[in-house]
Amino acid sequence: MTTANNPATLTQSAAAILANADCVEKCRLTRVLAADWFADRVTETGGTLPPDRPARPSRPQLLPPKEMPKRAYGGERGRIGLLHALAHIELNAIDLAWDIVCRFPHEQMPKAFLDDWVQVALDEAVHFEMLQELLASLGATYGDLPAHDGLWQAAEKTADDLMARLAVVPMTLEARGLDTTPVTMERLTRNGDTVTPPALDVIYHDEIRHVAAGYRWFVHLAAKRGLDGRSEYHRLIGERFPGGLKAPFNHPARAEAAFPRDWYEPLAR
Known part of the structure; x- marks a missing residue:
């Protein structure tokens, strides 16, 4: 209690x-x-494991x-x-x-x-x-x-391995947000929307930090396991995200997250 x-x-x-x-x-x-x-x-981390799926409201229909x-x-x-x-x-x-x-x-x-x-x-x-x-x-x-x-399906596919979770969620799905959000903001602004783009800008800059955290801890785990991080990222994406990555990439934002181009660019479909 x-x-x-x-x-x-x-x-x-x-x-x-x-x-x-x-x-x-x-x-x-x-x-x-x-x-x-x-x-x-x-202050205590504890050892309570999460439920297989988070609870969800009755709406929206999934x-x-x-x-x-x-x-x-x-x-x-x-x-x-x-x-x-x-x-x-x-x-x-x-x-x-x-x-x-x-x-x-x-x-x-x-x-x-x-x-x-x-x-x-x-x-x-x-x-x-x-x-x-x-x-x-x-x-x-x-x-x-x-x-x-789809997002929670990605979580289920990576529930067995922290490196796989980091590779797929922050380093791939969230990094994709860095590629698409500026285009969305520009389109909304052209259409006269002055309210939504500032909110998306907040999300965009926070996502840079999230991608950076994913990359940083992926590299930490690779070193801990004696693996080459880049090769392991390529292997895990091939296994867990077989459709490959979608170009074009927002290289400046990914660079701000310290995410090297030679990690993700060869995986472009």
């Missing part, structure tokens, strides 16, 4: 957040746990990626569709960050690793809340449209 004199461990609290289906409460609990962790009110309806572009309807898709990504990203905190205790990662992913979880919660506010300003809310389960 958690009391003031016997606080929950980091992994106990993280697993509880994963088990909470309410998006608003998930974000609130993320803020509380991050504040407690960084203020040293929670569909296979191939069955998703075609999204509208332009106008208010298109903006709602974009914001809803991004909010779904950010909600998954909160859970992905807490899952990585809990799922790999056998790796005995240093506290700095936990610090990074607690911060990532907090960033993603802020992003979700920001996007939810933008949806509300348009008379919509998260759950109004269907969404796909």
Whole structure:
């Protein structure tokens, strides 16, 4: 039982957040746990493992990626569709960050690793809340449209290996956001949207830090296992992300994340 004199461990609290289906409460609990962790009110990591799947609200309807309806572009309807898709990504990203905190205790990662992913979880919660506010300003809310389960499927495919998780999630899926977000911001600005691009700019700059953390800890693990990091990244992407990477790449943003071109460019399809 958690009391003031016997606080929950980091992994106990993280697993509880994963088990909470309410998006608003998930974000609130993320803020509380991050504040407690960084203020040293929670100091023990613990060994609580995450659930196989995070709890999800009854809406949105989750569909296979191939069955998703075609999204509208332009106008208010298109903006709602974009914001809803991004909010779904950010909600998954909160859970992905807490899952990585809990799922790999056998790796005995240093506290700095936990610090990074607690911060990532907090960033993603802020992003979700920001996007939810933008949806509300348009008379919509998260759950109004269907969404796909591709992000969590990527988590399931990498649940056995921390290096694989880092390779696929921050170093590939999140790095893809660095490639696409500036183009999206430019298109929205051309269409007269002055509200969404500033929010996307916040997400974009946070994603650079997230990709940097993924690369940094991937290199750490490669050295720990006596592996060549670049070769291992290529091997893992070939196994776990066989479609390859999609060009064009945002080389300046990836360079800011210290992600070398010769790691990802040869994998372009």
